[in-house]
Amino acid sequence: MFTGFFFVLREEGVPVSLTEWMTFMEALNKGLAGASLHGFYRLARAVLVKSETHYDRFDLAFSRYFLGIETPPELAERVAKWLEKALPPLEVDPRQRRPFVSWNLEEMRRALEERLVRQKEEHHGGRYWIGTGGTSPFGHSGYHPAGLRIGGESVNRSAVKVAAERRYRDFRTDETLSTRQFELALRKLRELSQNVDAPKEELDVEGTIDATCRKGGRLELVWARPRKNVIKLALMMDSGGSMTPYSRLCSRLFQAASKVRHFKDIKFYYFHNCIYQTLFLDPFCRANASVSTEEVLRSLGQDYRLIIVGDASMAPSELLMVGGAIDWTAYNEEPGLAWLQRLAAHFHRAVWLNPIPKACWSTAEGRDTISLIGQVFPMFELTVEGLEQAVKALKTRR
Amino acid sequence: MKKTFDHTADYLVSDELRDAVNIAIALGRPLLIKGEPGTGKTMLAKAIADSLGLRLIVWNIKSTTKAQEGLYVYDTVQRLYDSQFGDHDVSDIRQYIKLGKLGEAFVSDEQVVLLIDEIDKADLEFPNDLLWELDVMNFYIPETKETIQARHRPIVVITSNAEKELPDAFLRRCIFHYIAFPDEEMMARIVRVHFPDLEKNLLAEALKAFYWLRSIGGLQKKPSTSELLDWIQALVVGGVPYQRISAEIPFLGVLLKKNQDFELVLRRLQSGGAQKAPPAFGANRRGW
Numbered sequence: 001m002f003t004g005f006f007f008v009l010r011e012e013g014v015p016v017s018l019t020e021w022m023t024f025m026e027a028l029n030k031g032l033a034g035a036s037l038h039g040f041y042r043l044a045r046a047v048l049v050k051s052e053t054h055y056d057r058f059d060l061a062f063s064r065y066f067l068g069i070e071t072p073p074e075l076a077e078r079v080a081k082w083l084e085k086a087l088p089p090l091e092v093d094p095r096q097r098r099p100f101v102s103w104n105l106e107e108m109r110r111a112l113e114e115r116l117v118r119q120k121e122e123h124h125g126g127r128y129w130i131g132t133g134g135t136s137p138f139g140h141s142g143y144h145p146a147g148l149r150i151g152g153e154s155v156n157r158s159a160v161k162v163a164a165e166r167r168y169r170d171f172r173t174d175e176t177l178s179t180r181q182f183e184l185a186l187r188k189l190r191e192l193s194q195n196v197d198a199p200k201e202e203l204d205v206e207g208t209i210d211a212t213c214r215k216g217g218r219l220e221l222v223w224a225r226p227r228k229n230v231i232k233l234a235l236m237m238d239s240g241g242s243m244t245p246y247s248r249l250c251s252r253l254f255q256a257a258s259k260v261r262h263f264k265d266i267k268f269y270y271f272h273n274c275i276y277q278t279l280f281l282d283p284f285c286r287a288n289a290s291v292s293t294e295e296v297l298r299s300l301g302q303d304y305r306l307i308i309v310g311d312a313s314m315a316p317s318e319l320l321m322v323g324g325a326i327d328w329t330a331y332n333e334e335p336g337l338a339w340l341q342r343l344a345a346h347f348h349r350a351v352w353l354n355p356i357p358k359a360c361w362s363t364a365e366g367r368d369t370i371s372l373i374g375q376v377f378p379m380f381e382l383t384v385e386g387l388e389q390a391v392k393a394l395k396t397r398r
Numbered sequence: 399m400k401k402t403f404d405h406t407a408d409y410l411v412s413d414e415l416r417d418a419v420n421i422a423i424a425l426g427r428p429l430l431i432k433g434e435p436g437t438g439k440t441m442l443a444k445a446i447a448d449s450l451g452l453r454l455i456v457w458n459i460k461s462t463t464k465a466q467e468g469l470y471v472y473d474t475v476q477r478l479y480d481s482q483f484g485d486h487d488v489s490d491i492r493q494y495i496k497l498g499k500l501g502e503a504f505v506s507d508e509q510v511v512l513l514i515d516e517i518d519k520a521d522l523e524f525p526n527d528l529l530w531e532l533d534v535m536n537f538y539i540p541e542t543k544e545t546i547q548a549r550h551r552p553i554v555v556i557t558s559n560a561e562k563e564l565p566d567a568f569l570r571r572c573i574f575h576y577i578a579f580p581d582e583e584m585m586a587r588i589v590r591v592h593f594p595d596l597e598k599n600l601l602a603e604a605l606k607a608f609y610w611l612r613s614i615g616g617l618q619k620k621p622s623t624s625e626l627l628d629w630i631q632a633l634v635v636g637g638v639p640y641q642r643i644s645a646e647i648p649f650l651g652v653l654l655k656k657n658q659d660f661e662l663v664l665r666r667l668q669s670g671g672a673q674k675a676p677p678a679f680g681a682n683r684r685g686w
Contacts, residue, residue, distance in 0.1 A: 019570045023425065032421050039417070046418040047425075050569040052432060052576035180563035183522060203475070219482045221475070261461070 005044075005065045012061035014054050023047050037066065182256035185387040189305070189394055190229040190262060202226045232265040233257065234300055234347070238310030239283040240273040242366075246355035249382060250309055253353070267300065273314045274336035275343065293339060297346050305394045306343065306350035309382065312373045313356070313366020319373070340376045351390040352377035358386070409438070409445035410587065418575035419446060425573065428514075428532055428554035430564075433577030436622030439557040443513035446553060453510045455552075457499035459520045465527030468500040468514075469537050469546075491541050500531060501546055509550035518558040525568040533571060580623070582609060592627055596634070603643040604630055610644070611653060614666060621653040628652050 009016050024047045027033070033040040041062060049058045200223035207222030214220075235257055237250055257266060269279040269291075279296055281289040319336045332339075344350055352373060354361070358381040361370050373379065378393050380386035403419045405411055411419075419442075422429035431439045447454035457468055473494045480486040486493075497505065503512040517525060531537050535548035556572065558564065580588060582605050589601060604626070612620050621629075632649040642648065647667060654660050 015566075017566075017570050023427070027421060027425055030424055032424055042414055042417045043421055046421050046573050046575055050430070050572065050574045055576065180522070180565075187522070219478055221478075 276332040306347040352379040355382040422573040430572040437577040443555040447511040468498040503552040504548040512552040599640040607644040
């Protein structure tokens with residue numbers, strides 16, 4: 001019964017398992033859905049969907065299966081559908097960008113509403129209708145000096161307002177990696193030892209037997225310290241402009257690292273493109289929240305494991321030249337590469353995680369600097385698999 | 399269905415949530431409840447117990463809680479000490495076995511409601527360690543060679559604040575419901591329960607400002623129901639005229655707990671704030 005619905009759900013990306021489907025069938029047999037479609041909807045959602053992030057997909061699948069064709073509900077929803085199949089982002093030569101044209105939000109909203117009423121299908125790459133990759137003021141991944149971005153990613157950064165709504169859309173995460181997977185990978189980074197200042201709270205059976213025998217059979221309890229992870233971790237993250245597309249991925253790694261809570265100590269630092277004499281304490285890289293890299297090297301022992309996260313993509317001068325730092329206020333007396341080598345020499349175990357997929361390292365825009373940095377630090381891609389390899393590298397002495 | 403759950407005198411429940419509870423009871427599956435803080439997750443279990451006239455057993459989970467503690471604890475040290483002084487009969491291990499909350503729910507003479515509160519606080523593997531026990535509703539105590547079998551399948555309610563993601567195998571066995579944040583109308587009813595004599599204009603303005611705050615994108619911690627209630631208390635005590643509320647949002651510190659959020663909202667307030675009509679296509683405003 002309703003087996004088609006099962007497949008529609010999976011097509012829409014709701015991860016329904018057979019176990020859950022059988023439970024659902026059992027519930028239907030017990031008559032828990034009542035006689036209404038509404039009851040069916042609630043029953044199916046309660047049994048088959050296990051995360052609010054999938055409510056939206058469930059709604060889509062449900063309407064697709066039971067209504068066959070989409071009834072025109074909210075206009076925004078329809079538009080969101082058109083925009084799902086997007087053209088590649090339109091890259092605009094900065095010289096061709098027209099100067100700021102005056103615009104009026106009210107007027108634009110009116111125009112959008114009017115266009116929503118008249119538009120019946122997808123349009124991509126055009127200059128008038130709502131769509132992607134074009135120069136119409138509405139849609140995304142396109143360019144219009146005073147455009148209204150609807151969904152999608154900021155590519156040319158000219159969208160004045162963002163508009164897209166669906167009831168559970170906010171919860172949706174189209175991400176393949178979850179914090180949980182990162183956490184599990186980071187868990188493997190441990191080195192247990194009893195030599196820590198923890199209270200003695202575990203019964204030492206061997207010691208107890210020994211002490212009791214020495215007392216001629218009178219019980220003498222011996223306590224030992226529980227074994228604890230002694231690994232200390234320093235995370236340094238590039239928060240420069242080219243990292244913006246990866247910011248969510250990186251923040252998930254950071255969240256996972258701070259959540260795992262099993263490290264003895266964990267330090268977070270930020271930098272812009274490359275590490276020079278200063279490291280920052282927050283992602284905004286402001287001078288009033290910074291420490292000198294020298295100071296960090298002094299205060300952190302060599303046993304700290306170092307993980308640097310960055311796309312390693314920059315102008316070669318930033319890495320190789322004196323004064324090559326991207327921020328012109330941050331004049332560096334030594335080239336970035338020297339600083340990186342200094343870090344690598346100090347921290348015996350260090351890795352570089354790169355959010356750019358490994359397959360693109362030799363073709364990406366920053367291929368030169370990626371390969372230069374790859375000679376200083378072992379480089380892994382920022383995926384669950386890459387992180388696992390990195391953790392392995394951090395456990396073994398170079 | 400023998401027993402069905404419905405509203406109680408002091409707990410308002412949406413139809414969707416009511417259905418989810420009844421589905422979980424009928425199928426004998428644990429009910430997993432997620433939702434923002436202040437949406438009444440923990441209260442739900444109490445409401446179910448009240449509504450069905452059952453006893454409620456609460457198992458509060460902390461970061462150090464182990465699954466085993468919910469089943470039973472074997473107090474070896476006590477037994478060793480007792481054996482030293484010889485004033486107890488230590489051959490009966492059973493007196494050193496103390497049942498945990500789950501064990502207590504299993505041996506109860508009548509059906510109970512078991513609340514496993516904030517399961518995401520515990521270790522990552524915690525939910526997996528309970529899979530078997532929640533599935534077949536029994537566990538084995540090797541020390542006494544006893545199997546504890548649930549006499550009546552307890553109604554299990556599990557709450558999560560989504561601090562950690564839960565393992566798939568665990569999720570597959572649960573009935574899931576996400577309690578959405580109450581809308582303005584519902585919130586007005588909730589506030590009325592706490593402040594029956596509140597002035598109408600003050601309530602309307604406070605709610606307007608509150609939902610405007612929540613609509614700001616990029617807040618690290620959105621204010622929740624309990625903060626709203628504290629804030630209204632502050633407004634009443636401070637005698638703030640309602641006309642000033644949405645323009646200035648006095649006592650903002652009661653609503654926002656993070657420094658960055660505070661600054662963000664102050665910037666928004668200076669540029670017009672809650673008095674401007676909300677944009678028609680959602681409040682995800684973004685600049686250049």
